[in-house]
Amino acid sequence: MLKPLGDRIVLEQIETEETTASGIVLPDSAKEKPQEGKIVAVGAGRVTDNGERVALELKEGDSVIFSKYAGTEVKYEGKDYLILRESDILAVIG
Amino acid sequence: MLKPLGDRIVLEQIETEETTASGIVLPDSAKEKPQEGKIVAVGAGRVTDNGERVALELKEGDSVIFSKYAGTEVKYEGKDYLILRESDILAVIG
Amino acid sequence: MLKPLGDRIVLEQIETEETTASGIVLPDSAKEKPQEGKIVAVGAGRVTDNGERVALELKEGDSVIFSKYAGTEVKYEGKDYLILRESDILAVIG
Amino acid sequence: MLKPLGDRIVLEQIETEETTASGIVLPDSAKEKPQEGKIVAVGAGRVTDNGERVALELKEGDSVIFSKYAGTEVKYEGKDYLILRESDILAVIG
């Protein structure tokens, strides 16, 4: 299992196939919108200057929209994950 | 539903058709003023260094003026939204 | 009405016609000094890291001098306004 | 009257004519040392993250040395002033 540190989360990207009006599937480089993912693990939260830990708003299982290009890709036990900071998550879907 | 995180908000842009004195409708690239939008969802607020969460000043339904170029465009269930931080909102109209 | 957020203010610029010794009216690009304006609305103030809101020093009706180039121009109900942060205001006249 | 905001001050520059050993008066561009000024008004002070206002060390009437290039020149009722932050003042003379 991957346990992220601080205000980081681990998520799986959700591939969203994209088809144009004429039925052409767009290659990755032609898509410019943020991506969707599912949270698989969350960190314990960042520590403020008062020494208090702030729990994350997100929890395991949340579907989220995140900034493309954010985070670091990690391959773990044959699967691809993305590790980001909670601040790179734009919104929860649900 | 899209639930924004922290001090973020989700809004729908309001298209404001613009016509010159001679009746010509200006294309988008010729307009340089900030944009108008309607808030559809607000986050729970940012957490200060004291560990307190600061509720947003904005609420669902507010009409706002925001900085052009701010935020990230998101398409969700066929509709276009913009996700911004409250600090990108200049003023509430009303 | 435009209600600015946080430590922002809305002001109307005061046009100050400028004439040279020989009576020539200077075009805008030849003037390089800060501008004058009248406050029409002020925000509720910024929130400190202690979670307290700090009221603005400025109030509606104040005549102020502000940094040229600061702020964002907004057209609202046919009139031009400028939205700035209080920190862009140099001094109150009066 | 000009009332500066926050930790800003208003001062009048003191022109210090400079003469070389051979009696030549140096033009402005040849002088590279900090400038002298007299404080004509001080702001109420900045507000810390604890919500407390910190009064300025400077007061009206102080003669000061300040960083050349700092601040904004303002013409008010026919006289030239300079508006700076207290942090741009290097020292008080006296």
Next chain:
Amino acid sequence: MLKPLGDRIVLEQIETEETTASGIVLPDSAKEKPQEGKIVAVGAGRVTDNGERVALELKEGDSVIFSKYAGTEVKYEGKDYLILRESDILAVIG
């Protein structure tokens, strides 16, 4: 022994041999994913603005994934170590 300061940690990199489908071992320059390591020592933690020391989340023996390029390589008693800040660690494996 190497005792890291503040929020720093010392780790040993774990070499992960990589083989392509056709059995070719990839040279280092062709791998672009984050690296794995084992923590051998942790610092006492950073001191917040309240003067409190925040203990690290990591402990000796943890296997971690860290940002490639982060940290400083140190050779000590013939062995290679990497010294990083805890914030350069993405996740704990376990």
Next chain:
Amino acid sequence: MLKPLGDRIVLEQIETEETTASGIVLPDSAKEKPQEGKIVAVGAGRVTDNGERVALELKEGDSVIFSKYAGTEVKYEGKDYLILRESDILAVIG
């Protein structure tokens, strides 16, 4: 007298003539080490975000080593001084 503000100090540079092995006096541009000075005045200290003033560690009369290039040169009553922040002082000699 020059009274520096906040965490600033006023010092006199101590000229340290430098002679090479062969007796050649090095010109200024050939020296690259930090400079020595004697403190002639210290400010009241900076104010923290808690509104408390932190007295300087340095006091009048201290001989110090400071970062070359730091600070601003000031000529006052025919003598040259340097005004720096305490953080530009590397160490006290004594």
Next chain:
Amino acid sequence: MLKPLGDRIVLEQIETEETTASGIVLPDSAKEKPQEGKIVAVGAGRVTDNGERVALELKEGDSVIFSKYAGTEVKYEGKDYLILRESDILAVIG
């Protein structure tokens, strides 16, 4: 004696002669690893925004590994020292 200010320390660099397998002594420019040093003096510590002084973790006599290129070289009474901030020290050896 050199008494460093705030969170600064004074150290003596330890020259570590380096010899290649074939017995060639490497010139300085060919070494790219962090350097070793011995602490000869430590400052009183930095002051937090709460006005509290945070004592250094390091003490006189500690052998440390530090970031190459960090700090300022100082020659004092014929000996060479390096003045750095504690944050430039990577680890204590011992």
